[in-house]
Amino acid sequence: MAKFNILIAGNNDPISSIGIDLLKAEPSFDVTVNMNLKAEDAMVEASREAHAIIVRSGAKVTAKVLDAAKNLKVVGRAGVGVDNIDIPYASKRGVVVMNTPGGNTVSTAEHAFGLMMSLSRKVPQAHASVIGGKWERKNFQGAELNKKTLAVLGMGRIGTEFAKRAQAFGMTVVAYDPYLSANRAEMLKVELRDNLDDAVKDADFITMHMPLTPETKHMLNETRLRLCKKGVRVINCARGGLVDDNALAKLLEEGHVGGAALDVYEVEPPPADYALLKAPNVVFTPHLGASTEEAQESVGIEIAEQVKENLLHGTVVNAVNMPNVDPKTLAEIGPFLRFGEILGRLISQIAPQRAEFLRVNYSGNLGKMDTTLVSRGVLKGYLERPIGADQVNLINAVGTAENLGLRFTESRVPEPTEFSDLIEVEVGSGENKAVISGSFFGGDPRIVKINGRRVEATPEGTLLLLENDDRPGMIGAYGTILGKHQVNIANMSLSRNVEGGTALTLLTLDSTPPQAVIQELEKIPGVKRVYCMELE
Ligand SMILES: NC(=O)C1=CN([C@@H]2O[C@H](COP(=O)(O)OP(=O)(O)OC[C@H]3O[C@@H](n4cnc5c(N)ncnc54)[C@H](O)[C@@H]3O)[C@@H](O)[C@H]2O)C=CC1
Numbered sequence: 010m011a012k013f014n015i016l017i018a019g020n021n022d023p024i025s026s027i028g029i030d031l032l033k034a035e036p037s038f039d040v041t042v043n044m045n046l047k048a049e050d051a052m053v054e055a056s057r058e059a060h061a062i063i064v065r066s067g068a069k070v071t072a073k074v075l076d077a078a079k080n081l082k083v084v085g086r087a088g089v090g091v092d093n094i095d096i097p098y099a100s101k102r103g104v105v106v107m108n109t110p111g112g113n114t115v116s117t118a119e120h121a122f123g124l125m126m127s128l129s130r131k132v133p134q135a136h137a138s139v140i141g142g143k144w145e146r147k148n149f150q151g152a153e154l155n156k157k158t159l160a161v162l163g164m165g166r167i168g169t170e171f172a173k174r175a176q177a178f179g180m181t182v183v184a185y186d187p188y189l190s191a192n193r194a195e196m197l198k199v200e201l202r203d204n205l206d207d208a209v210k211d212a213d214f215i216t217m218h219m220p221l222t223p224e225t226k227h228m229l230n231e232t233r234l235r236l237c238k239k240g241v242r243v244i245n246c247a248r249g250g251l252v253d254d255n256a257l258a259k260l261l262e263e264g265h266v267g268g269a270a271l272d273v274y275e276v277e278p279p280p281a282d283y284a285l286l287k288a289p290n291v292v293f294t295p296h297l298g299a300s301t302e303e304a305q306e307s308v309g310i311e312i313a314e315q316v317k318e319n320l321l322h323g324t325v326v327n328a329v330n331m332p333n334v335d336p337k338t339l340a341e342i343g344p345f346l347r348f349g350e351i352l353g354r355l356i357s358q359i360a361p362q363r364a365e366f367l368r369v370n371y372s373g374n375l376g377k378m379d380t381t382l383v384s385r386g387v388l389k390g391y392l393e394r395p396i397g398a399d400q401v402n403l404i405n406a407v408g409t410a411e412n413l414g415l416r417f418t419e420s421r422v423p424e425p426t427e428f429s430d431l432i433e434v435e436v437g438s439g440e441n442k443a444v445i446s447g448s449f450f451g452g453d454p455r456i457v458k459i460n461g462r463r464v465e466a467t468p469e470g471t472l473l474l475l476e477n478d479d480r481p482g483m484i485g486a487y488g489t490i491l492g493k494h495q496v497n498i499a500n501m502s503l504s505r506n507v508e509g510g511t512a513l514t515l516l517t518l519d520s521t522p523p524q525a526v527i528q529e530l531e532k533i534p535g536v537k538r539v540y541c542m543e544l545e
């Protein structure tokens with residue numbers, strides 16, 4: 010039985026023991042827990058033998074770690090944010106990255122809401138004062154939330170939960186999220202603003218709930234903060250870097266910003282000289298949004314299940330770098346996936362050089378299924394020869410094609426053609442293209458058309474495609490040359506456009522003929538082209 014090494018990696022940020030026990034109960038898993046992996050070198054050493062690595066936000070899965078972990082198949086994130094994992098590099102290496110969206114939503118929304126309340130009533134400052142033996146009631150006058158305007162930036166899972174709580178407290182909620190539909194905003198009873206400046210300028214409180222991306226970095230910068238009402242209070246429980254912390258510190262000092270509550274920082278932990286640490290009216294927590302028993306149990310169990318199912322059955326759930334594949338779909342599309350790769354490999358051997366497009370068209374039953382992965386299989390098969398089979402995989406195939414300037418598209422129609430299932434692959438540039446179509450006969454894959462001409466071949470062994478003038482004696486000439494070199498013909502399919510026109514001969518061979526034999530075939534009078542296509 011294959012053994013899988015699973016590394017639970019952290020930097021003092023443990024994963025739920027229930028999740029770990031679930032993995033340990035699997036006889037084929039060898040589970041190591043190491044919570045001292047702050048340094049990259051330590052992480053590299055710990056990861057060398059791992060087939061799966063599970064992390065929260067503390068341990069970093071960098072390119073160096075991914076390079077060292079030669080067996081790695083999957084990285085699991087027990088939480089939402091995957092910014093501690095080098096996703097593009099993981100994709101390049103064919104490593105699936107999964108997270109557990111939803112498991113910590115309520116905990117994080119509650120924490121962010123708690124921060125807003127602490128901020129508006131100066132709870133931490135008042136607490137410190139009482140501990141210090143003081144009784145300074147007049148210093149800690151706060152503000153009500155009732156009837157105030159709240160801007161929620163990022164109206165996803167956490168933003169939505171936050172908004173619901175705010176509405177229960179009598180706040181007016183405006184939302185900014187370019188991906189939120191007007192219908193959904195109406196359903197949530199929030200005022201949707203198309204423009205970020207419009208969303209923040211009247212707000213008494215602003216809360217952020219989106220990922221850190223090049224687009225969202227420093228979304229609240231000095232200019233935008235100055236646009237806000239004097240006294241605005243800012244809550245960030247999403248990711249450090251969404252707010253420009255230096256600008257925030259400056260405006261807090263000036264009093265333009267009335268307060269800030271942060272759970273996340275541009276650098277974690279923030280260094281001692283971090284300007285914000287000395288700013289007035291601030292509340293800090295050390296990235297605690299998801300730190301509840303409930304959230305940790307939920308994300309710990311979810312990630313353990315997801316990683317287990319991936320290693321044992323290839324199931325892909327909640328992946329951030331490839332489409333999801335549940336066991337039912339996997340069982341359904343498994344044969345198509347393998348056939349898709351073969352068609353890709355075949356067409357790479359007859360397609361024009363420097364192709365600009367690769368199209369995969371499905372019709373019939375296949376046109377009704379989710380074939381995203383099958384198309385990736387076609388692309389993988391197509392790219393394997395030029396790029397190298399170990400360099401291209403289902404995860405990086407689309408990105409690799411983009412880098413090459415190859416436009417990749419797929420289309421589906423549910424109506425059958427003359428076949429109940431058809432996968433058609435077209436590769437070329439402009440009008441110059443090759444087309445291969447495949448179908449299934451009684452569950453068995455068949456190549457049914459090449460360049461629009463009807464053929465029939467089982468995709469196995471080596472295929473020899475010959476284009477020749479349609480005239481007597483051609484088959485005999487092929488057979489003689491192949492026979493002389495001990496190459497056995499297992500199957501033959503003939504097709505011609507018109508009598509005496511051009512014929513296609515597709516031969517399935519038991520072995521691959523040497524190049525000299527191909528050249529000999531090319532020299533037969535009447536032969537236009539010979540392609541030798543290897544399927545493996
Ligand atoms: N402090 C903590 O411990 C935790 C922090 N988080 C962080 O909270 C954030 C949100 O998490 P979820 O709500 O679960 O994610 P989500 O994916 O449900 O929501 C994110 C929302 O941001 C929106 N968005 C994307 N780009 C945007 C832009 N340019 N402007 C405005 N909105 C944009 C998306 O449309 C989406 O609705 C993530 O960054 C996550 O890492 C999540 C859990 C715990």
Ligand SMILES: O=C(O)C(=O)COP(=O)(O)O
Pocket residue numbers: 022065066067087088089090091113296297298299300
């Ligand atoms: O899920 C997220 O995005 C979080 O930020 C939670 O991080 P954590 O698992 O608590 O280190």
